[in-house]
Amino acid sequence: MKVTETPLRDCFLIEDTVFADERGYFFESFNQQAFYQHTGLNISFVQDNQSASVKGVLRGLHFQKGNAAQAKLVRVLQGAVLDVVVDMRPHSPSFGQQYAVELTEQNHLQLFVPRGFAHGFLVLSEKAVFFYKCDNYYNKAAEGGIVYNDPTLNIQWPIQEAQLIVSEKDKTLPFWNTAWQDAGFDAL
Numbered sequence: 001m002k003v004t005e006t007p008l009r010d011c012f013l014i015e016d017t018v019f020a021d022e023r024g025y026f027f028e029s030f031n032q033q034a035f036y037q038h039t040g041l042n043i044s045f046v047q048d049n050q051s052a053s054v055k056g057v058l059r060g061l062h063f064q065k066g067n068a069a070q071a072k073l074v075r076v077l078q079g080a081v082l083d084v085v086v087d088m089r090p091h092s093p094s095f096g097q098q099y100a101v102e103l104t105e106q107n108h109l110q111l112f113v114p115r116g117f118a119h120g121f122l123v124l125s126e127k128a129v130f131f132y133k134c135d136n137y138y139n140k141a142a143e144g145g146i147v148y149n150d151p152t153l154n155i156q157w158p159i160q161e162a163q164l165i166v167s168e169k170d171k172t173l174p175f176w177n178t179a180w181q182d183a184g185f186d187a188l
Contacts, residue, residue, distance in 0.1 A: 003038035014110040045133040060120015066184030068142030069115035079128030080104040081121040089116035116188035145173035
């Protein structure tokens with residue numbers, strides 16, 4: 001396992017050792033002990049989620065507010081996505097900054113997203129199956145988000161806006177300036 005800290009504090013890109021031969025491949029996708037050794041973070045995941053989406057689907061930017069905040073370990077099982085995170089922790093040196101990485105079934109990269117981050121992804125392939133582990137249970141009452149086309153964040157999505165498939169709910173999420181203040185991440 002190779003772990004690299006991204007420009008955002010506590011957010012890590014994980015490259016697992018993949019053993020491939022004529023039969024296919026094998027890799028250990030998560031080992032809590034190795035993760036702790038590389039990051040110093042003691043994470044206990046309690047929920048796994050999976051979604052399937054077609055090309056152009058943009059999900060996000062989502063987060064869980066306050067005590068319902070979730071850390072996530074995300075990866076792509078099929079296809080390719082552009083994965084984007086934004087640090088929403090007011091006391092973090094990377095507050096308000098974003099990071100994007102392409103996660104694919106070929107590169108087997110994983111991204112660890114700490115609590116206090118907004119997260120979203122855009123499907124680049126014809127279909128993508130996206131998988132993530134969470135360290136806190138989903139809480140509908142704590143849902144939060146930032147609209148994907150927020151002018152302050154100015155995220156550079158690589159598909160033209162007219163071709164994006166975005167849920168009505170995600171189209172009406174608040175802007176950055178409101179969202180981070182309502183998130184309740186002051187203690188993170």
